[in-house]
Amino acid sequence: MLKVGLTGGIGSGKSAVAARFARLGAVVVDSDRIAREVVAPGSEGLAEIVATFGAGVLAPDGSLDRPALGALVFGDEAARRRLEAITHPRVRARSAELAAAASPEAIVVNDVPLLVEVGLAPTYHLVVVVRTAPEIRLARLARDRGMSRAEAERRIAAQADDARRRVVADVVLANDATLDDLHAAVDALWHERLVPYEENLRRRRVVRVGQVRLTEPDPTWPEQYDRLAARIRHALGPADVRIDHIGSTSVPGLPAKDVIDVQLAVSSLDEADGVVAERLAAAGFPRFPGEWWDSPRPPGGKPWPKRLHGSADPGRPVHLHVREAGSPGWRYALLMRDHLRADPEQRAAYLAMKRAVAATAPDNVGYTTAKEPWFDEEQVRAEAWAARTGWGP
Structure with missing residues (x-):
């Protein structure tokens, strides 16, 4: 199977790209969804978070109070690393299980917000980065998630910047225009590169260069x-x-x-x-x-x-x-x-x-x-x- 890593900063529109890939036929492994799954009530992940950060990160119904946890770890690198040590291995293990269950002919797109930060780029056949201008991202976070500008800026600063993402990107999808423009770029990438790449990979077929230019x-x-x-x-x-x-x-x-x-x-x-x-x-x-x-x-x-x-x-x-x-x-x-x-x-x-x-x-x-x-x-x-x-x- 062809393994594609998909990433982008918060508010970049990465989820819209993942949804389009799914509609085209990709098996999408959503790391955000898995991250919620591994800290669900009754999970070992949640128990370890409580043991590390205290009962104050629990909501009244026993679930994880994400805003409370976010207030503790965003802006505190040591705390964030303690949290990542709890969640990242569990997310990676579950992601690998889901990918392994896909068809051998599948194109598996792993939607990973922190792909760059945790050094996963070399594990994929191709890395796709969604890039969006910072002001557009800030506006989206305010409109879609109700974040204040200060909170949105703090979340953006806690992730890799565009320059670091660009270094690992085989493909950069710009998402500064309309949703139709984004879908057109994803469709072209799918049909012109990913589908033939998967077939070449499965058939062990080499891309040949004919005419010299x-x-x-x-x-x-x-x-x-x-x-x-x-x-x-x-x-x-x-x-x-x-x-x-x-x-x-x-x-x-x-x-x-x-x-x-x-x-x-x-x-x-x-x-x-x-x-x-x-x-x-x-x-x-x-x-x-x-x-x-x-x-x-x-x-x-x-x-x-x-x-x-x-x-x-x-x-x-x-x-x-x-x-x-x-x-x-x-x-x-x-x-x-x-x-x-x-x-x-x-x-x-x-x-x-x-x-x-x-x-x-x-x-x-x-x-x-x-x-x-x-x-x-x-x-x-x-x-x-x-x-x-x-x-x-």
Whole structure:
């Protein structure tokens, strides 16, 4: 199944997005509803809250007096963390139960107000953030929840700000206009990205890039890489793996194909063929079929074998190169990246060559093959630079 994390600040309209996803066919797991469930009268969660904060947080009917509890924890970080330690593990466990009960072909949207604050972003295949201007949020909280401006501002300040949410967001839905506008954006995301993503994930199908088109440098490429690397780390578990951003999108200011190249170091390709391959595929990075290798440098030697994975997400093409740590291919990818970062003249020469090749060999295979002679020459230049500077991978 495809797991989507949905978040947004209080008053952003996240619930309207979740409702639209549900109407389109998503299985929506509402963390707010679960948060109420785990502290219902008679629950272990409520008993622990009373033991921690006192009987003053109980209403006359024995239920949780939310305004009373809110008055204690909002604005008091230590108190809020004590509350989160009680509720968050219970909410996560119940959310996992509900997601596990969904169909294997489902798109499960987990509506999590504090997704950023508790570090859950890497656990999802995609994170959607609903963003709304602060003044609109304040007006909604006053109109829909009867909050004073001071109380609404305090609630907003207790959550992650827009900048922190943007860092983890694969998709940002702006909700500053009408409900119809919001529904149109959700519908487009559903049909154009989420539905094909789920099918690709289920079928272990890789998004392929056919025609080569160079784009201007995107300042968010490093942030996009960080999100991908975090998902890969989460998928591979507690092992301390090395992951690097390589290729043209890792060189600041360099136009490139809009494909994020990532390098994962493994101890052996046998390891890459086992549990690593399956975990990567489940996380949205299926393996390209066939055998893959890098051309040796200098030419004439044996090819450098590797495994190549891609992305099941049609909105973010990825080439994930799985190479043995310390191997020639692994080292060369890092050396070339760092040399181009350090040498403006070679960056310019590389760009000129890429533009010329893209104009004559626009398909991906032809483009890659046509660049090989330049890489052979770059290897000599880069090794000389490494010797002069004392570079190491």
